[in-house]
Amino acid sequence: MTEGTKKPFIVREIRQQFPALRQLIYDKNLIYFDNGATSQKPQVVLDAINMYYSKDNANIHRGVHFMSQQATTEYEKARVTIQNYIHAKKSEEIIFTKGATDGINLVAFSFGELLSAGDEILITAMEHHSNIVPWQMLCQRKNLTLRVAPINKKGELIIEEFDKLLNSKTKLVAVTHISNTLGTINPVKELAVKAHAVGAKILVDGAQSIQHMSIDVVDMDCDFFVFSGHKVFGPTGIGVLYGKEALLDKMPPYQGGGDMISRVTFEHTTYNELPFKFEAGTPHIAGGICLGKAFEFLSELDMDAVQKYEKELAEYAQDMLDTFEGLAIIGEAKKKTSVVSFVVENIHPFDIGTLLDKQGIAVRTGHHCTQPLMDFFQIPGTVRASFAFYNTREEVDIFIAAVEKSINMLK
Amino acid sequence: MMTLEEKQQEIIGEFQIFDDWMDKYEYIIDLGKELPLIDKDKKTDDRLIRGCQSNVWLDATVENGKMKFTSDADAIITKGIIGLLIRVLNNETPESVAKADLHFIKTIGLQEHLSPTRANGLLSMVQKMKMTALLNLDNNA
Known part of the structure; x- marks a missing residue:
């Protein structure tokens, strides 16, 4: 529209x-x-949940039968709806997750595999535990350093201090778009420019922004953007990780299982293409479809x-x-x-x-x-x-x- | 002297006069203000029960075979509910504290404060009261 x-x-x-x-x-x-x-x-989301389980319930991506194909079509349609809503270039860049926390953990594990001892991750002092703890765990695992950019008493990021902490060792900046506690809107577009200038990637935690403003991930130029479905009028247990295709391609899978594979033998497994590489196991099909309905609802506003x-x-x-x-x-x-x-x-x-x-x-x-x-x-x-x-x-x-x-x- | 059950019935009776939630809470807040506080030097970390929402300090001892509790909390409503719990369990034997079914909490409509999700330290406090009672049972055996 x-x-x-x-x-x-x-x-x-x-x-x-x-x-x-x-x-x-x-x-x-x-x-x-x-x-x-x-x-x-x-109501449109509630109706969609009811409709899915009353009529369309089937496993996706593998079945030859009508219901499976119907469910697959709806699920993939939802992916495209979300892609369009956040202005991502490709639907392959939309990875369904359990929520924002799951998305951050996926990046911390998978992008984290590309990092090595001595590399740095920069967050801010206003982050939710979800955007702190996964990085601490990664830092312990890979011997990295976590830096925290301070805020002032008004609850604003101190940009000069952020600049001082950002350096050639910084590999990722992970920052909330809007603080869940303070309501502060961070200048993520400006931070993306700064991060990229030192060769770092930037993850934006959109858990508190997606439901309140238009989001354009290309204009923002973030490398990753995560959010939870339930905070944006959709069901619980579903969320999205947006990632730039080239970057997602480089990253190893997060979890192994069905759907994320291309070919499995006991000696060797080749992985599926994006976005399925990151979607092991039967996903929250109803959640994905109904999150799509929530975004259709939002698209009209x-x-x-x-x-x-x-x-x-x-x-x-x-x-x-x-x-x-x-x-x-x-x-x-x-x-x-x-x-x-x-x-x-x-x-x-x-x-x-x-x-x-x-x-x-x-x-x-x-x-x-x-x-x-x-x-x-x-x-x-x-x-x-x-x-x-x-x-x-x-x-x-x-x-x-x-x-x-x-x-x-x-x- | 009232039995543990009689004390519970007395509290249930007191709460029956309130038909409005805010009146009920006004009374709990007043009870919170009257709570006999734990001695300052006993407000130590080993007596601290950390809740997600509020913190509780509890000191539990046995004197002449009867349990004595003093407590404090940083939230006044929590303190009020502690006041009720202590009123019921104070001066009881370790055995009756360990066995106590604190049904009055549900009857007066405060069970939400003792649910695990509330995380205000109250559920852990009751567990600690009972645990101390059980330990003293073992000691006496």
Whole structure:
């Protein structure tokens, strides 16, 4: 669908398509502000899941029978839908994974095999544990060095420090597109230029960006881009690793098994071509097909309007929270979206989260799988409200009143 | 002196008057503020139970055949629930602590706080209370 034919963005109509939003929690209308953790699913995705298991269920890529071919066609169609959505050059560059974590682990293992002792990997201080631990494991395995580019108190990457850490030994820069805890948008396109200038590759963790903005992996010029399906209105257990074809070709397979092979003898095995080389075993077929449906759904939306709306919603919430005495916003980057994290003096985030829950409001509390980031801010955790395009200003108003009530109870 | 079961029934009775979740939590928060705190010098790492969400410190001893618990937590709601658990288990023999079925938690609607997914340290705390009781059973045997 071209830009001109996008549907106008009307929140009321969008909400209608997400049945999970129409429920009472503790007799209150659900307010779902935990979109950073996972998103709700539109009816088209739910219908597709039902349809797949009621009608099309068959194993793909190998069967000669009708149902297998039908399932294969749908699965491969989903791959192309996703390719088009992120503007990848070829569908072979779209590898189905279990999620963003799985994608990062795949790269850490497989691209990691191309690295040797003394090489360096550069990450940032705002990474999710998923974009820290696989690199630590790789560094131990191959005797590499992990470098961490620091951030400032606003939660922005300090570019000068990043530049200092980047050198000819750096083989990979692994950076989050948007911080799940702070909402900071990293300048990934600029970082890609810098990485390539020293001969390094760049992996962008898109777990928190794919659902909030248009993604163009060619324009971004990233070498790898990973995301999880469930955060982008699709099912759990499915995700995508995008990789540049030439690079994926050079990398050895991650896991061995069915589907990833071309020919097996007991003496020697030759591997299948991309993308199947990296997809051992029966994949999450329903997940792949339904993730394709989620992207078809997103393709009809004007993502620039979505991004603008979500940013305004987060800013509205942040401005109101900012007026509370003793409340501090964690993450005040100039370029920020969709996430508002905060702490309140002498009140534990868990207590606020529990009281919000009892008022029908779902938020996340804790360290958000970013413990080093919590250490940096010297806090035990935050309360995080993370928004999606189906959230409304009215919900923010109720949330603000509920936060105020909770603080008063806990003081 | 009340039995362990009578103490549970008493708490269930107290919670029956609340028909609103927020009132219930207001009461738990008040209990949290009243929790007899663990001595500062006992807030050591070996008494710390790390949860994903909040941390709990627990000191468990046996005096004259009865178990004594003091505790602290960094979250007030956690403290309130600890207050209830200690009220039920304090001054009980190791045997009855080890055997205790803490059904009141479910009846008053707080079972989510003792589910493994909550990871607020409470489930581990109850396990530690029971473990200490069991160890003392063995010592007496």
